Amino acid sequence: MTHASLLHRITDYANRANPYPLYEELRKTPVLHEEEDGPYVVSSYYDILGLLHDPRVSSDATNLTAAGADELSGPEATGLPPSFIRLDPPEHDRLRRIANSSFGPPHRPDRIDSMSGELSGIITELVDGFGDARQIDVVDQFAYPFPVTVICRLLGVPREDEPRFRAWVDPIVAALDPETRQRTDDDFQRAAQEARMQLGMYLAGLVEQRTKEPRDDLLSDLAASHGADGTMSMMEVLSTAVLLLIAGHETTVNLITNGMLTLLRHPEYLHRLREDPGLSVRIVEELLRYEPPVQLVPQRTCVADIDLRGVTIPKGSRIWLMLAAGNRDPERFRDPDRFDPDREDIEHLGFGSGIHICFGAPLARREAQLALAELTRRLDNPRLVEDPPPYRKNAVLRGPRHLNIAIDSVRS
Amino acid sequence: MPAEAFHEWLRREGRIVIVGASLAGLRAAETLRAEGFAGPLTMIGDEPYEPYDRPPLSKAALLGMASPDHTELPRRRDIDATWRLGVAAAGLDMAARRVRLADGEEVPYDRLLIATGVHARPWPKEDEAQLDGVFVLRTRDDAVRLHRRMKGPPRRVLIIGAGFTGSEIASACRNQGIAVTVAERAGAPLVGALGGVIGAVAAELHRENGVDLRTGVMVTGLEGDVTGRVRAAHLSDGSVVETDVVVVSLGATRNTDWLEGSGLGAGPRGIACDAGCRAFDFRGIVTDDIYVAGDVARSPHPLFGYQFLSLEHWGNAVAQAEVAAHNMISAGADRRPHMWVPAFWSSQFGVNIKSVGVPSMGEEVMITQGSLTERRFVGVYGYQGRVIAAVSFDNTRWLEFYQRLIETGAPFPVEFTTVDRRPEGRKPVPADFPDPSLPTHGPTVTLSGYSPADRQLVFTPARH
Ligand SMILES: Cc1cc2nc3c(=O)[nH]c(=O)nc-3n(C[C@H](O)[C@H](O)[C@H](O)COP(=O)(O)OP(=O)(O)OC[C@H]3O[C@@H](n4cnc5c(N)ncnc54)[C@H](O)[C@@H]3O)c2cc1C
Numbered sequence: 001m002t003h004a005s006l007l008h009r010i011t012d013y014a015n016r017a018n019p020y021p022l023y024e025e026l027r028k029t030p031v032l033h034e035e036e037d038g039p040y041v042v043s044s045y046y047d048i049l050g051l052l053h054d055p056r057v058s059s060d061a062t063n064l065t066a067a068g069a070d071e072l073s074g075p076e077a078t079g080l081p082p083s084f085i086r087l088d089p090p091e092h093d094r095l096r097r098i099a100n101s102s103f104g105p106p107h108r109p110d111r112i113d114s115m116s117g118e119l120s121g122i123i124t125e126l127v128d129g130f131g132d133a134r135q136i137d138v139v140d141q142f143a144y145p146f147p148v149t150v151i152c153r154l155l156g157v158p159r160e161d162e163p164r165f166r167a168w169v170d171p172i173v174a175a176l177d178p179e180t181r182q183r184t185d186d187d188f189q190r191a192a193q194e195a196r197m198q199l200g201m202y203l204a205g206l207v208e209q210r211t212k213e214p215r216d217d218l219l220s221d222l223a224a225s226h227g228a229d230g231t232m233s234m235m236e237v238l239s240t241a242v243l244l245l246i247a248g249h250e251t252t253v254n255l256i257t258n259g260m261l262t263l264l265r266h267p268e269y270l271h272r273l274r275e276d277p278g279l280s281v282r283i284v285e286e287l288l289r290y291e292p293p294v295q296l297v298p299q300r301t302c303v304a305d306i307d308l309r310g311v312t313i314p315k316g317s318r319i320w321l322m323l324a325a326g327n328r329d330p331e332r333f334r335d336p337d338r339f340d341p342d343r344e345d346i347e348h349l350g351f352g353s354g355i356h357i358c359f360g361a362p363l364a365r366r367e368a369q370l371a372l373a374e375l376t377r378r379l380d381n382p383r384l385v386e387d388p389p390p391y392r393k394n395a396v397l398r399g400p401r402h403l404n405i406a407i408d409s410v411r412s
Numbered sequence: 413m414p415a416e417a418f419h420e421w422l423r424r425e426g427r428i429v430i431v432g433a434s435l436a437g438l439r440a441a442e443t444l445r446a447e448g449f450a451g452p453l454t455m456i457g458d459e460p461y462e463p464y465d466r467p468p469l470s471k472a473a474l475l476g477m478a479s480p481d482h483t484e485l486p487r488r489r490d491i492d493a494t495w496r497l498g499v500a501a502a503g504l505d506m507a508a509r510r511v512r513l514a515d516g517e518e519v520p521y522d523r524l525l526i527a528t529g530v531h532a533r534p535w536p537k538e539d540e541a542q543l544d545g546v547f548v549l550r551t552r553d554d555a556v557r558l559h560r561r562m563k564g565p566p567r568r569v570l571i572i573g574a575g576f577t578g579s580e581i582a583s584a585c586r587n588q589g590i591a592v593t594v595a596e597r598a599g600a601p602l603v604g605a606l607g608g609v610i611g612a613v614a615a616e617l618h619r620e621n622g623v624d625l626r627t628g629v630m631v632t633g634l635e636g637d638v639t640g641r642v643r644a645a646h647l648s649d650g651s652v653v654e655t656d657v658v659v660v661s662l663g664a665t666r667n668t669d670w671l672e673g674s675g676l677g678a679g680p681r682g683i684a685c686d687a688g689c690r691a692f693d694f695r696g697i698v699t700d701d702i703y704v705a706g707d708v709a710r711s712p713h714p715l716f717g718y719q720f721l722s723l724e725h726w727g728n729a730v731a732q733a734e735v736a737a738h739n740m741i742s743a744g745a746d747r748r749p750h751m752w753v754p755a756f757w758s759s760q761f762g763v764n765i766k767s768v769g770v771p772s773m774g775e776e777v778m779i780t781q782g783s784l785t786e787r788r789f790v791g792v793y794g795y796q797g798r799v800i801a802a803v804s805f806d807n808t809r810w811l812e813f814y815q816r817l818i819e820t821g822a823p824f825p826v827e828f829t830t831v832d833r834r835p836e837g838r839k840p841v842p843a844d845f846p847d848p849s850l851p852t853h854g855p856t857v858t859l860s861g862y863s864p865a866d867r868q869l870v871f872t873p874a875r876h
Pocket of ligand 1: 431432433434435436437456457458459465466467468469470499500501502527528529530549550551577667670705706707708723724725726727729755756757758759
C-alpha cells in the first residue's frame with residue numbers, strides 16, 4: 001500500500017476497531033506529509049513529547065495559514081468565545097489558572113479527593129439500575145450517564161435539574177461527532193442549536209445566582225475572584241463550563257468503556273482487580289497508554305518553521321500529534337502492544353503534556369478507577385456479546401458506541 | 413581475576429559502603445539493588461535519621477504545611493542494608509580499603525560511594541554565631557529549631573543572603589505575616605544564580621510582598637542582649653536592624669574534611685571525579701573503587717566546555733547517584749557518563765522558578781516568552797552564540813523545549829517566533845552577572861539520545 005492512503009485509512013471508519021497496525025506503519029515515517037495542504041503527522045513518542053513542549057507550536061486556530069479549517073477539529077460549535085484549550089498564552093494561562101484555582105492545588109487540593117464518596121454513590125445508583133437484566137450496554141447504561149451526573153454535581157447543577165441538563169447535553173455532544181456534524185437536515189441542526197442556547201441560558205442563570213450566593217461548587221468559584229488573575233467574565237465562565245462539560249464527558253465515557261473491553265479481553269486482570277480494587281490505579285494508567293480515549297491531537301499549528309527528523313514543517317502548517325501511536329512506540333516502551341498494568345514505566349501520552357496537559361486528569365482517573373473496580377466487583381461472570389463491539393465514528397475521541405455484555409447477575 | 417569475572421563476583425558478594433545517607437546515598441543504594449547487586453551494603457550517615465528530603469525544609473515545612481521532622485524520602489525499593497546512623501565517617505584508608513568511623517570502628521569495602529553533601533556556611537564570627545536566635549538551614553534539626561522559633565512569633569526575622577534558600581525563607585515568613593528584613597551584598601536577590609536582569613524581578617517580588625529588602629549591603633556584626641539572645645544586626649551602610657531571629661543563608665561548604673590526608677582529590681570545592689563518577693586522587697589519577705555523587709561531587713561536563721561543575725541540585729544528586737551506582741558494578745564498556753543537564757527549581761512568593769543549563773555562564777539573556785513585568789516568562793541565556801541556559805517564572809512546562817536547545821547547541825539569539833513572545837523579547841540584553849569568569853573556548857560537543865542508555869555525545873567542530 002502506498003503512503004498516500006495512510007491517513008485516509010486511519011480516519012476510515014472501517015479501521016476504527018483496531019487502528020494500531022496502521023499506527024505502526026505510520027511510525028515508519030516519523031513526519032508524514034501526504035498531501036500538499038494536509039497536516040504533518042507526527043507519531044513517535046519523543047517527537048510528540050517534544051512538540052507538546054515546543055513554543056513554536058500553537059493551539060490557536062487563527063494561526064493557521066497554510067490550509068483551511070480542519071475536518072477533524074473544527075470550531076467549538078457553541079457560539080461561545082474559545083475556551084482555554086484553543087488559546088495560547090497569555091490568555092490560556094490566565095483562564096486555566098483561574099479555573100485551576102477552584103479545581104486543584106494549591107487552593108483546592110482536596111476537591112477531587114473529597115468527591116470520592118459522591119462518585120461511588122453515583123456508580124452504585126447506576127449499577128443498581130441494571131436490575132436483574134442478563135445483558136447490559138455498558139455505554140448507554142453506565143459510561144454515558146456517569147460523567148454527566150458527575151459534572152452536574154461538580155458545577156453545582158441542582159439535582160432536580162439534572163434530567164433537563166442531560167437533555168441539552170446529549171444533542172450537543174452528538175453534534176461533536178464529525179460525521180454527524182456534516183448532517184445538514186434542518187431538524188437535527190435546529191435541535192442542537194436550540195439545546196446550546198437553552199444550556200447557555202441555563203448556565204448563565206446559575207452563574208448569576210452563584211455570584212450573589214456562592215456555594216461550594218465550581219461555578220461559584222469560577223464566578224468569584226481569585227488572586228492576581230482577576231475574574232472571568234460571564235462569557236469566559238460559560239465557555240469554561242462548557243469545555244469541562246464536553247471534554248470531561250467524551251473522554252471519560254471512552255476511558256471506562258475501553259477499560260471494560262480491555263479487561264474482558266484480558267480476564268486475568270479482571271480477576272485480579274476483583275480481588276484487589278487498589279489495582280485499578282495501575283490498570284487505568286496502563287489503559288491510558290494502551291487504549292487512550294484521545295487518539296490524536298489535531299488542533300496544532302506552527303508559528304515558525306520546525307525541523308524534525310530531517311523534515312522542515314513550514315510555518316503555518318497543521319500538525320497532528322498521534323498520541324496513541326506514540327504510546328505504542330517501541331523506541332519508548334518495551335513490548336508496547338501488550339496490555340501490562342504491572343509495567344514499571346507507564347509514562348504515557350494519554351493526557352498529553354505541556355501547558356495543555358489534560359485539565360481534568362485527576363478527576364478522569366478517579367472516575368475510571370472507581371467505575372472499573374465497582375463494575376468488576378458487582379458484575380457476575382461478565383462476557384462480551386460481540387468482539388469487536390460497534391465503534392463510534394469519531395477517530396479523535398475513539399471508543400465503542402455500544403458495549404453489550406452478558407452477565408449472570410448483578411451482585412449487591 | 414579477569415575483569416568480567418571480577419565484576420560478576422563484585423555483584424554477587426562484593427562489599428559496598430555508602431558514606432552519606434541522604435538523597436544521593438539512598439538513590440544509589442536502590443539502584444545497586446535494582447541492578448542486581450547482592451552483596452553486603454552499609455549505609456553510613458552522621459545524622460541520626462533515615463534519609464529525608466531537604467527542599468521542603470525551606471518551603472512547606474516553614475509554612476507549617478509539612479512537619480519538618482516528617483519529610484522522609486519515599487523508598488523506591490527495599491535496599492537490605494546495614495545502617496550506621498548517627499555516626500560520622502572520620503577517615504579513609506585508600507590502600508587498605510577501609511572507612512574509619514568516629515566511634516573508632518572500621519568498615520572495609522570493595523567499592524565506596526561518597527555522598528556526604530554540603531553543610532551550611534555558618535556565620536563567620538563564632539561568638540556571634542552562638543547567640544540564641546541565630547540559625548542556619550540545612551538539616552531537619554535546623555528546620556525544627558527554626559520552625560519552632562517562627563511560631564513564636566518573632567518580631568522581625570533578618571535573613572542574611574538572598575540566594576534561593578534565603579529568598580524561600582523570606583517568602584515563608586511573609587506568608588505568615590512575619591516582618592522580614594533581607595540583607596544582600598549584591599544588587600538584587602538571586603543575582604549569583606540568575607544575573608541582574610532576572611534578579612530585578614526577584615527584587616520586585618520581595619518588595620511587593622512586604623519584605624524590607626536591603627541590597628548592596630553587608631551585615632557587619634550581630635549583637636546580643638544580656639541573656640545571650642540576638643537583638644540587633646549592624647549593616648555596612650551604618651544602619652541597624654532590630655531583630656530576634658537571624659537566618660544565615662550564605663551558601664554551603666562541601667563535607668570533605670573527613671578525607672583530609674586520605675590522598676583523595678578532595679578539598680573545599682568538593683571531590684573531583686570523571687564523567688563516570690570515579691573519584692580522582694590528589695595526583696589527578698582516577699580511582700576505580702571510589703565513586704562520588706551529589707552535592708559533594710565536582711564533575712566535568714562536556715556540554716559546558718568540560719568545566720568541572722559542582723551542583724547543589726536535587727535532580728543532579730539523583731541522576732548522579734544512579735550513574736555512580738550503575739558504574740560501580742559494571743565493567744568498563746557498560747559504564748555510562750553522567751551527562752545530566754543541570755536543572756533547579758524553587759518556589760517563593762507564590763512563583764515557581766525553574767532553570768535548566770548553567771545560567772551563570774550566560775553573557776546575555778532574552779525573554780522568549782511572556783514578560784518580565786508580569787513575572788511570567790521564559791528567559792534564555794546565550795554564551796558565545798549558543799543557548800547555554802534558560803529560566804522560567806511560572807512557565808515550567810516549556811522548559812523541556814529549552815533543555816533540548818541547550819543539549820543541541822542551538823544558536824543564540826533565538827530568532828524564531830514563539831507563542832507569547834512580546835516586543836521586549838526580540839532583543840538580547842546583557843545578563844548582568846557580577847563576575848563573569850567565562851572560559852574562552854567554543855562549543856565542541858552536543859548531546860543526543862533520550863534515555864541514559866542511548867545518550868550520545870556528538871562531536872562538532874568549533875563554529876568560529
Ligand atoms: C533548605 C534546602 C532547600 C533546598 N531546595 C532545593 C530546591 O528547591 N531545588 C533543588 O534542586 N535543590 C534544593 N536543595 C538542594 C538539595 O536538597 C540537595 O541538592 C540534595 O540534598 C543533595 O543531596 P546529597 O545526598 O548530595 O547531599 P545531602 O542531602 O547534603 O546529604 C549528605 C548527607 O551526608 C551526611 N554526612 C556529611 N558528612 C558525613 C560524614 N563524614 N559521615 C557520614 N555522613 C556524613 C550529611 O549529614 C547528610 O545527611 C535544597 C537544599 C536545602 C538545604
